[in-house]
Amino acid sequence: MKIKPTESELEILQIIWQKGEASVREVHEQLAESKDTGYTTTLKQMQIMHTKGLLVRNEESRTHIYSAGIDEQDTQRHLLRNFVSTTFGGSSKNLVMQALGQGTPSKEELTEIRAFLDQLENKKS
Known part of the structure; x- marks a missing residue:
């Protein structure tokens, strides 16, 4: 993939991915719920x-x-x-440790994380 969407392009893509398809008006209305943006800006x-x-x-x-x-x-x-490579020197461990240190994961989230790690470990065996 050669195309790297900008932050505002990703916001629009998130809406399109969620809806499947949408008009400019639909995308603009959803964007306007969380940020101050004009219709013509969304259109452009x-x-x-x-x-x-x-x-x-x-x-x-x-x-x-x-x-x-x-x-x-x-x-x-x-x-x-790209993010892991440029921000964490390619280390997935550093990314995960940083992410987990930012908040307090719920018991359910920790259970899901453990299950995912077990699944990864079993694939390598």
Whole structure:
């Protein structure tokens, strides 16, 4: 993957990934719930994302409907790999230790983490 979405592009992609597809108005309304942004800003951003290949635009109806042009899991893996590499020197352990030290995981979260670690360990055996 050569395309690295910006923070604001990721916000839009999150909405599209969640909904499957959406119009500019739908994306703008959801963005406006958490930040002060204008409709034309959202429109322009989505047009740029379409040009970059981040979004696919269906132009069959009067209202253009957008869907994701990139896969959510592939994007997450790519961004995480880059983040771990640049921020934690490639160390997954340092990332996990930092993440767990930032808050207090619930008992349920710790159980899920243990189960995941057991699963990883069993794959390597």
